[in-house]
Amino acid sequence: MQKGQSVERARRLGVMGGTFDPIHHGHLVAASEVADRFGLDEVIFVPTGRPWQKEARGVSPAEDRYLMTVIATASNPRFSVSRVDVDREKVTYTVDTLRDLRAYHPDAELFFITGADALASILSWQDWEELFALAKFVGVSRPGFDLNTEHLAAHLDTMPADAVTLIEIPALAISSTECRRRASEDRPVWYLVPDGVVQYISKRNLYRPVDAERRDGA
Ligand code: ATP
Ligand code: MG
Numbered sequence: 001m002q003k004g005q006s007v008e009r010a011r012r013l014g015v016m017g018g019t020f021d022p023i024h025h026g027h028l029v030a031a032s033e034v035a036d037r038f039g040l041d042e043v044i045f046v047p048t049g050r051p052w053q054k055e056a057r058g059v060s061p062a063e064d065r066y067l068m069t070v071i072a073t074a075s076n077p078r079f080s081v082s083r084v085d086v087d088r089e090k091v092t093y094t095v096d097t098l099r100d101l102r103a104y105h106p107d108a109e110l111f112f113i114t115g116a117d118a119l120a121s122i123l124s125w126q127d128w129e130e131l132f133a134l135a136k137f138v139g140v141s142r143p144g145f146d147l148n149t150e151h152l153a154a155h156l157d158t159m160p161a162d163a164v165t166l167i168e169i170p171a172l173a174i175s176s177t178e179c180r181r182r183a184s185e186d187r188p189v190w191y192l193v194p195d196g197v198v199q200y201i202s203k204r205n206l207y208r209p210v211d212a213e214r215r216d217g218a
Contacts, residue, residue, distance in 0.1 A: 010107055010108055010109045011041045011042070011105065011107070011108040011109070012038065012039060012040045012041050012108070012109050012111065013040065013041065013042050013043070013044060013101070013105060013108045013109070013110050013111065014031060014034055014035055014038070014040045014042065014043035014044065014111045014112075014113050014138075015043075015044050015046060015097065015098065015101060015110055015111065015112045015113065015135065016030070016031045016043055016044070016045045016046065016113045017046045017048065017085070017092075017094060017097055017112070017113075017114070018045070018046075018047065018048065019047070019048050019059060019065065019176065020045070020047045020048075020065045020068060020069045020176070021059055021060050021065050021176050021180065022060075022065070022068045022176055022179055022180075022189075022193055022197050022200075022201060022206070023045075023065075023068050023069050023072045023073075023176075023193065023194075023197060024174045024175075024176060024179055024192050024193045024197075025172055025174055025191075025192060025193065025194070026115075026142070026172040026173075026174040026175070027045075027072075028072060028073070028194070029169060029170055029172055030113060030115065030140045030169055031043040031045070031079065031113060032076075033140065033167070033169040033170070034111065034113045034138050034140065034167070034169075035078060037167060038111055038138065040078070040111060041078070042078050042079070042080060043078060043079050043080075043113070044080050044081070044082050044101065045069050045073055045079065045080070045081045045082070046081075046082045046084060046085050046097055046101075047062065047065045047066050047069050047081070047085060047086055048062075048065075048085050048086075048092040049062055049085045049086050049087070049088050049089075049090075049091070049092045050062075050090075050091045050092060060206055060207075062086040063086070064200075064204055064206060065086075066081065066083065066086050067200065068197050068200050068201075069081045071194065071196040071197055071200055072193070072194045072196065072197050074196075082101065084097060084100040084101060084104075085097055088100075094112065094131060095127045095130055095131055095134070098110060098112065098131065098134040098135050099134065102134050102135075109136070110134060110135035110136070111135060111136050111137075111138050112131075112135040112136070112137050112138070113138050113140065114137065114138070114139055114140070115139070115140055115142040115145065116139060116140065116141055116142040116145035116146065116147045117142055117144075117145040119137070119139035119147075119152070119164070119166075120145070120149075120151075120152060128159075132159065132160060132163040136162060136163065136164075136165070137163060137164040137165070138164075138165050138166075138167060139164060139165070139166045139167070140166075140167055140168075140169045141166075141167070141168045141169055141171065142171075143171045143172070143173040144173065147166050147168075148166070174192050178192075179192055179193060179207075180206075180207045183201055183206065183207035183208070184207045184208055189201065
């Protein structure tokens with residue numbers, strides 16, 4: 001190798017999947033922490049189309065969740081948002097997300113970022129062997145959910161050594177469920193979600209059952 005020539009290394013891409021209904025600071029801190037700890041070049045936020053676990057409750061329109069994610073991540077040059085799940089017709093499975101991103105970024109190393117609660121359900125995902133072939137998984141701590149359960153440890157023992165890494169991140173006890181509840185009761189969501197997202201929720205009348213009909217007709 002000649003002097004001054006740099007060694008090409010694979011781009012390291014984080015993938016932060018979520019319903020983001022709405023996106024909140026817990027998501028943003030998780031992505032930022034993993035980016036720092038794993039030396040990621042970029043974190044791609046991927047709002048789900050129709051989340052398979054959430055078919056029962058009405059999820060806000062994909063376009064609203066996509067736009068809130070764009071608003072929340074716009075100021076960070078290392079954060080981007082992908083439409084792969086929003087634009088796919090069928091219900092969202094993580095394996096499809098990763099297959100599509102792998103096709104867009106064939107040479108990148110992918111790191112799928114997930115909270116402690118969602119990590120537990122990895123165990124119920126069908127193609128976990130394929131999942132681990134597509135990406136490494138990073139499970140982050142989340143208040144109210146234990147990262148170090150015996151149940152999880154037992155499963156991790158049966159998986160490839162570096163398939164899943166568990167890390168502690170600053171604790172933010174924020175959930176989208178609580179943000180939706182607050183908005184529906186006219187209580188503040190300031191400082192739980194980015195300012196632009198507060199304004200978007202109010203502009204589009206999200207999470208207000210009384211206004212749902214008007215919004216859908218808008
Ligand atoms: P909901 O209450 O509607 O399920 P949520 O707050 O759990 O919403 P999701 O969109 O379901 O948000 O989560 C996307 C990902 O972000 C999941 O992997 C989840 O575990 C993780 N996550 C969400 N909130 C936090 C948090 N406060 N700290 C760490 N991880 C989080
Ligand atoms: Mg959730």
